[in-house]
Amino acid sequence: MLLEVRDLHVEFVTRDGVAKAVNGVSYAVGEGETLAVLGESGSGKSVTAQAVMGILDTPPGRIGAGEILFQGRDLLKLKEEERRRIRGARMAMIFQDALSALNPVLSVGDQLGEMFVVHRGMSKKDARARAVELMDRVRIPGAAQRVRDYPHQFSGGMRQRIMIAMALALEPALVIADEPTTALDVTVQAQVMDLLAELQREFHMGLILITHDLGVVADVADRIAVMYAGRIVESAPVHDIYKAPAHPYTRGLLDSIPRLDQKGQELYAIKGLPPNLMNIPPGCAFNPRCPMAQDVCRTDEPPLYEVDRHRGSACHFWRDCVNG
Amino acid sequence: MPEQPFEPGRAIAGTGAGGAMDLATTEAETLERSPGGPLGTGPADRPRSLWSDAWRDLRRNPVFVVSALVILFLVVISLWPSLIASGSPLQCDLAKAQEGSQPGAPFGYDGQGCNVYTRTVYGARTSVTVGVCATLGVALLGSVLGGLAGFFGGFWDSILSRITDVFFAIPVVLGGLVLLSVVTSNTVWPVIGFMVLLGWPQISRIARGSVITAKQNDYVQAARALGASHSRILLRHIAPNAVAPVIVVATIALGTFIALEATLSYLGVGLKPPSVSWGIDISAASPYIRNAPHALLWPSGALALTVLAFIMLGDAVRDALDPKLR
Numbered sequence: 001m002l003l004e005v006r007d008l009h010v011e012f013v014t015r016d017g018v019a020k021a022v023n024g025v026s027y028a029v030g031e032g033e034t035l036a037v038l039g040e041s042g043s044g045k046s047v048t049a050q051a052v053m054g055i056l057d058t059p060p061g062r063i064g065a066g067e068i069l070f071q072g073r074d075l076l077k078l079k080e081e082e083r084r085r086i087r088g089a090r091m092a093m094i095f096q097d098a099l100s101a102l103n104p105v106l107s108v109g110d111q112l113g114e115m116f117v118v119h120r121g122m123s124k125k126d127a128r129a130r131a132v133e134l135m136d137r138v139r140i141p142g143a144a145q146r147v148r149d150y151p152h153q154f155s156g157g158m159r160q161r162i163m164i165a166m167a168l169a170l171e172p173a174l175v176i177a178d179e180p181t182t183a184l185d186v187t188v189q190a191q192v193m194d195l196l197a198e199l200q201r202e203f204h205m206g207l208i209l210i211t212h213d214l215g216v217v218a219d220v221a222d223r224i225a226v227m228y229a230g231r232i233v234e235s236a237p238v239h240d241i242y243k244a245p246a247h248p249y250t251r252g253l254l255d256s257i258p259r260l261d262q263k264g265q266e267l268y269a270i271k272g273l274p275p276n277l278m279n280i281p282p283g284c285a286f287n288p289r290c291p292m293a294q295d296v297c298r299t300d301e302p303p304l305y306e307v308d309r310h311r312g313s314a315c316h317f318w319r320d321c322v323n324g
Numbered sequence: 325m326p327e328q329p330f331e332p333g334r335a336i337a338g339t340g341a342g343g344a345m346d347l348a349t350t351e352a353e354t355l356e357r358s359p360g361g362p363l364g365t366g367p368a369d370r371p372r373s374l375w376s377d378a379w380r381d382l383r384r385n386p387v388f389v390v391s392a393l394v395i396l397f398l399v400v401i402s403l404w405p406s407l408i409a410s411g412s413p414l415q416c417d418l419a420k421a422q423e424g425s426q427p428g429a430p431f432g433y434d435g436q437g438c439n440v441y442t443r444t445v446y447g448a449r450t451s452v453t454v455g456v457c458a459t460l461g462v463a464l465l466g467s468v469l470g471g472l473a474g475f476f477g478g479f480w481d482s483i484l485s486r487i488t489d490v491f492f493a494i495p496v497v498l499g500g501l502v503l504l505s506v507v508t509s510n511t512v513w514p515v516i517g518f519m520v521l522l523g524w525p526q527i528s529r530i531a532r533g534s535v536i537t538a539k540q541n542d543y544v545q546a547a548r549a550l551g552a553s554h555s556r557i558l559l560r561h562i563a564p565n566a567v568a569p570v571i572v573v574a575t576i577a578l579g580t581f582i583a584l585e586a587t588l589s590y591l592g593v594g595l596k597p598p599s600v601s602w603g604i605d606i607s608a609a610s611p612y613i614r615n616a617p618h619a620l621l622w623p624s625g626a627l628a629l630t631v632l633a634f635i636m637l638g639d640a641v642r643d644a645l646d647p648k649l650r
Binding site: 053055084085086087088089092093095097100101102103104105106114115118119163166167 | 375541542543545546547548549550551552553556560561564565
């Protein structure tokens with residue numbers, strides 16, 4: 001396995017109390033594999049990714065327990081300097097909003113070239129030449145002329161492609177894309193996803209795709225991990241989930257996708273709100289919103305039951321769920 | 325080329341890449357751009373940054389132009405005072421004491437028979453030296469300490485914040501009277517040192533605040549995620565985005581440092597004769613305000629004009645660097 005997260009706990013210490021953002025997440029990504037991490041805002045998907053990258057703000061963040069094994073080494077036991085060498089070179093991250101993730105006062109060429117200066121010790125001139133190559137690679141028209149332009153002079157889609165170029169500059173083994181298409185137009189979303197998928201195949205890298213867009217997931221992901229209140233509630237190969245979800249929350253997510261054949265009808269929505277992370281309900285965190293909830297759900301926290309060899313569900317009644 | 329209407333200056337670049345570009349991409353880019361682009365205002369093709377925008381604003385601002393010209397003039401005469409004043413500011417003739425305006429002495433003579441015009445011109449050097457050096461010192465010390473504290477936070481940040489609180493509690497004039505009265509050297513350096521000592525906490529607070537703001541930007545986290553070191557993040561990604569407020573406050577502080585030097589010299593703890601300073605002249609002339617008001621008015625006027633010029637410059641720079649005022 002390229003990356004294995006085991007029983008990761010992350011909490012944030014705030015004035016009002018301790019917010020438990022990640023409560024025992026485990027997932028794994030192999031080389032060339034795409035794992036989609038799905039969940040609504042506040043489910044802990046981005047925090048897990050930040051912990052893996054090592055860019056969690058500490059304080060207020062705190063990694064309570066767990067292991068993050070990357071190419072066989074536990075990242076949490078490495079020194080900061082060693083982790084820094086891994087970041088960017090062997091694992092990289094693509095951010096949601098490229099306009100705010102690119103420095104407004106530096107030209108894109110400087111920022112792309114920075115990767116080669118920091119990790120490869122290249123001269124500025126060589127780094128710039130590589131920056132042009134990268135921009136060509138992500139199909140920025142007229143790369144050689146535009147390398148001196150500033151981020152705001154590019155369109156949203158081009159900026160996101162520059163972000164991708166930065167992340168893939170040193171051909172990392174693992175890329176984490178945190179909602180890479182959320183800030184883009186629908187037409188451009190498809191282009192950016194295609195580019196990402198194409199480059200992933202080319203470099204044979206592992207990809208963690210954090211998203212709340214089920215449409216994007218179906219096309220590119222191999223596996224899906226659904227997160228709720230800082231836990232993985234279902235983990236399965238992508239087609240199994242679409243065929244028969246094994247957790248009521250996953251079912252709710254799938255039912256709330258707008259569909260063309262149901263035009264004019266009311267769109268399904270999961271009732272209620274995600275739990276307050278400072279006060280997660282006892283038992284299954286989803287029980288107040290779950291249509292299938294029984295007494296046991298309010299008292300016993302469900303473990304990740306094995307549905308089959310490739311599949312897990314954290315629901316006491318996963319059998320009922322799979323069978324509809 | 326569909327891109328041409330939006331980016332006229334890129335026509336050559338666009339045509340060159342046209343063959344390699346697939347049609348779908350081109351169309352999508354056009355769609356994205358057509359509602360005016362991401363930052364739809366203004367001509368899209370000129371490289372624009374905070375600094376180039378600010379410079380464009382400044383050049384059109386009459387307040388900036390006037391104050392900059394005054395400051396330029398001051399700098400020139402403090403470097404080469406003999407350009408416009410002949411003779412030495414220390415050449416005094418008691419026989420001419422308190423005489424009024426006359427050829428060779430357009431501002432008249434003071435109580436010691438010194439040429440007020442010559443002394444006023446030579447006094448600019450002291451003021452400009454003190455103002456510029458104290459500001460540089462304060463800006464360097466304050467932004468380094470404040471910047472580091474804001475970036476790393478934690479224990480040292482708390483310590484620094486308490487230290488700045490202590491310095492804020494020291495009254496400047498009283499502090500000057502106490503500290504500078506024990507200094508025997510009659511140069512500008514003890515005065516500058518004192519100003520840096522008392523002035524850095526103000527800049528440090530501002531630098532700390534703006535570094536904390538800049539630190540929270542996504543691009544700082546992105547730089548971390550791509551493996552940039554602390555020093556690289558601080559110098560390349562945070563500093564250029566956090567320096568504007570420091571520049572603004574430092575420019576305004578420059579004027580107040582010049583006034584403070586005059587105040588301290590007036591009180592007899594700054595520079596002392598035979599040094600030439602507007603503060604010394606104002607102090608020496610004030611007893612004779614009834615008989616020879618000109619000896620008081622000219623150095624006071626020069627001081628007021630200089631301080632005003634720097635404060636106006638600071639105001640103009642602040643307006644130009646604040647995008648919200650645009």
